[in-house]
Amino acid sequence: MLHIPTIHKFKLSFMATKPQRICHLAETALQVAKRARFMCSTTPTEAEAKAATNMKEAFAQYAQYLNDLNEKRERVVKASRDITMNSKKVIFQVHRISKQNKEEVLGKAEKDLAQVTALHVSRLVKELHGTDFWKLRRAYSPGVQEYVEAATLCHFCKTGTLLNLDELNAVLLPLSDSSVEPLQINVLDYILGLADLTGELMRLAIGRISDGELDFAEMICKFVREIYRKLTLLAPEMDDSYDMKTKMETMLQSVMKIENACFSVHVRGSEYIPLMGSEDGSFSLLTVPDLE
Template sequence: MNSKKVIFQVHRISKVNKEEVLSKAENDLAAVVNQCIAKLVKELQGTNFWKLRRAYTFGVQEYVEAATLCRFCKTGTLLSLAEINDSLLALGDESVEPLQINVLDYLLGVADLSGELMRLAIGRISDGEVEYSKNICAFVREIYRELTLVVPLMDDNSEMKKKMEVMLQSVVKIENAH
């Protein structure tokens, strides 16, 4: 998917161009929804899309990562799974079960978000935006803390455990950069 394009766009953000960069990133994200996610919704509608998850999971995780990164940069908050799934409802046929992103794909995408936020935080330090970087660090630390409570309860969590290790490394890198 073109979600990586959105992520690369967001990394261009600075104090002076924040509104412009986020507007472009949101437009690119809307294009991902219209071109890729809408197509996925239409193709999977009426099927047992849970059984087909492996075919589309990585694209969905990338989308979650891009969407949550945009939301964080705009509001400092995390885009919820419910908000993402609500946005998908309009893409499908109301007469069949709607495609919904499952909790695992959402959490895997959020785990990937931590790496992008680490890069963003270190870039902001380089540009003298230390307070913004500290806010990012606190946010990533909180996500990590919350996920450490959930991951042990997950049935198939080997992929998530790997991502948790990477997430902890991201937290440490941000903290060490301060």
């Protein structure tokens, strides 16, 4: 601890310093402080500069990735719309089927479906080459579902059986480059397409009943009922799919419409005999004699 006389001497010596000297010292200290603050704030280290450059490049690459992805999504949506529109034309073609023109109509429908595959589905496959195509599923799912519907409808009308997922994906394999992961229709889109198929089969069955092809309508009824039964077992496992819940309700309505139409023919079969062009007074449906 300083003695009082020593402190007194220090005060006197400080007071004796010239004012000009004090001002000079203060200005020098202020300049040094400003220079230090300026160097700390505006002169980054080499590591900091490199990190900032890398961050800027990464951000630019990510922004370019998002732009490319959005552009690709627009092209995928366009391809999906073309698939939907042309697949509907195939379905409309199949609805023209009758006893007299079955071979002709199915042949034309199969050619149209092959053209949809070669022109529009192949374009979708090329757009999705080399990408995580599951990220764009929402963009192309409607077109794929419509394509599944058209393909399974043609196959059923020709063979009376269901075109399974493996057979359908086998058609798409030649469209893909062998060096990349091929685009394959996933299970969900296939099942949703089958749900739509039942609606088209319901319309086809009603039309065939009107034309007197009751055996064909009954075959459709059994087929649609079996699809509904199998999907009823599967639907609880897909409780997160709102589309599936909605389509299951529509599918049940289609089953009921076909069953009611076939049942009406059972009960009032004699009213349908003129439609069949038969002059025989006895008519049987499903090996059950007609009601008198």
